[in-house]
Amino acid sequence: MGRPAGAGxxxxxxxxxxxxxxxxxxxxxxTRDISTKMKAEGYRSVSHTVVAxxxxxxxxxxxxxxxxxxxxxxxxxxxxxxxxxxxxxxRAQLVLDRFHVTVSHGKVIYTGQDTDGEGxxxxxxxxxxxxxxxxxLGIEAMVLKNxxxxxxxxxxxxxxxxxxxxxxxxxxxxxxxxxxxxxxxDTSPVDVQG
Numbered sequence: 001m002g003r004p005a006g007a008g009x010x011x012x013x014x015x016x017x018x019x020x021x022x023x024x025x026x027x028x029x030x031t032r033d034i035s036t037k038m039k040a041e042g043y044r045s046v047s048h049t050v051v052a053x054x055x056x057x058x059x060x061x062x063x064x065x066x067x068x069x070x071x072x073x074x075x076x077x078x079x080x081x082x083x084x085x086x087x088x089x090x091r092a093q094l095v096l097d098r099f100h101v102t103v104s105h106g107k108v109i110y111t112g113q114d115t116d117g118e119g120x121x122x123x124x125x126x127x128x129x130x131x132x133x134x135x136x137l138g139i140e141a142m143v144l145k146n147x148x149x150x151x152x153x154x155x156x157x158x159x160x161x162x163x164x165x166x167x168x169x170x171x172x173x174x175x176x177x178x179x180x181x182x183x184x185x186d187t188s189p190v191d192v193q194g
Contacts, residue, residue, distance in 0.1 A: 017043055018058035021051045031055075071153060078150050085146065089139045096132040100125040 020043070024034040031048040038046040046054075102109040102123040110120035151157050167175075 014054075015058075015061075017046065018054040018061070021046070021054040022058040022063075025055050074153055075150075078146055078153070082143070082146050085139055085143050089136060089143075092132045092135045092139065096129055096136070098128070100128045 017038070020038060020041070021034055024037060025031075029037070031051045034051045035046050035048045038051070102125040109123040111123050112120035148157075
């Protein structure tokens with residue numbers, strides 16, 4: 001038994017039509033071209049307005065959830081990266097804050113040692129601190145890249161449309177002449193013949 005008169009396409013058929021319309025739209029075809037092609041392929045009731053609706057429905061049902069899933073995964077990845085970078089920064093700061101002594105042949109070197117190796121203060125080794133500073137600079141560069149990626153993900157760096165109107169001398173003269181003519185037209189007497 002066939003479908004009752006006036007009944008729309010079955011859900012599976014409707015999904016197939018929407019998918020096909022979306023595929024053709026991805027190829028850059030206009031809704032009218034898509035309608036013509038789909039009619040030639042045997043699809044029914046595919047006017048260009050129906051095609052536009054089918055494309056929107058497919059995007060809402062399939063593409064948008066995938067895009068949301070991608071944004072969610074990317075956000076989670078960036079947040080995990082930020083947490084790792086914060087941990088690295090803390091460890092580098094601990095190395096930077098520590099006092100490092102200079103060691104030579106397994107012995108601590110002291111300032112002002114006498115001949116029997118007694119006296120003086122341990123000689124500070126700046127190498128680990130400089131390495132920690134260099135590491136922190138690398139971490140800070142990665143934090144900035146992370147922040148840029150996060151801003152891009154949420155569209156904070158998106159281009160904004162700006163409308164600029166430039167008025168030259170000729171435009172100003174035309175505007176003044178038009179205004180003067182409008183004023184003259186408003187004040188001129190009206191001849192009404194009755």
